[in-house]
Amino acid sequence: MPLTTMLLRQHGLAVTAQRLAVLRAVSDRAHSTADDIDRAVRAEIGAISRQAVYDALSVLTDKGLLRRIQPARSPARYENRVGDNHHHLICRTCGRMVDVDCAIGITPCLTAADDAGYEIDEAEVIYWGRCPECVAATSASSGNGKRTGSVRHEPGHTALNPEQPGSRANRHQKETARQKGDRRV
Numbered sequence: 001m002p003l004t005t006m007l008l009r010q011h012g013l014a015v016t017a018q019r020l021a022v023l024r025a026v027s028d029r030a031h032s033t034a035d036d037i038d039r040a041v042r043a044e045i046g047a048i049s050r051q052a053v054y055d056a057l058s059v060l061t062d063k064g065l066l067r068r069i070q071p072a073r074s075p076a077r078y079e080n081r082v083g084d085n086h087h088h089l090i091c092r093t094c095g096r097m098v099d100v101d102c103a104i105g106i107t108p109c110l111t112a113a114d115d116a117g118y119e120i121d122e123a124e125v126i127y128w129g130r131c132p133e134c135v136a137a138t139s140a141s142s143g144n145g146k147r148t149g150s151v152r153h154e155p156g157h158t159a160l161n162p163e164q165p166g167s168r169a170n171r172h173q174k175e176t177a178r179q180k181g182d183r184r185v
């Protein structure tokens with residue numbers, strides 16, 4: 001049985017061609033917008049309405065199979081690396097988004113200095129700056145690319161596949177996904 005099929009069943013979702021195609025599209029291109037995913041799914045399976053793609057994204061996100069990241073002033077992006085509370089770097093110039101692990105560990109960002117009595121289950125951290133390509137392009141054209149404050153984390157990290165067993169966050173991912181699913185349904 002394909003892993004995507006198993007994932008849907010594990011989360012109590014009916015296995016449909018639309019949902020499978022949406023899952024595949026997101027896993028092939030992490031941090032895509034709904035429009036990007038819509039285009040990819042349409043190219044793959046043809047007859048599907050935009051609304052069906054949006055519905056599938058919403059169900060899969062609510063059930064914790066996908067994570068939605070909503071950067072300020074830009075469309076939401078989707079990814080299938082869920083439950084490990086990783087962070088993101090976004091380039092202000094070209095909009096490219098990459099994953100960055102928490103500097104301290106898997107879930108320490110959930111430990112707020114003062115939780116004010118809230119039961120915290122998620123923390124969103126987005127580092128804004130310029131990607132290496134955009135920094136290089138500016139340096140090349142102006143001869144002066146020095147800028148303070150741009151984020152220089154190495155972006156070489158690609159999205160972990162949550163279907164892969166053995167990732168250090170795997171057990172936690174499943175638990176968090178389930179908790180999220182329960183809470184949001």
Ligand SMILES: [Zn+2]
Pocket residue numbers: 091092093094095096130131132133134135
């Ligand atoms: Zn850029």
Ligand SMILES: [Zn+2]
Pocket residue numbers: 030031079081086087088098099100159
């Ligand atoms: Zn990510």
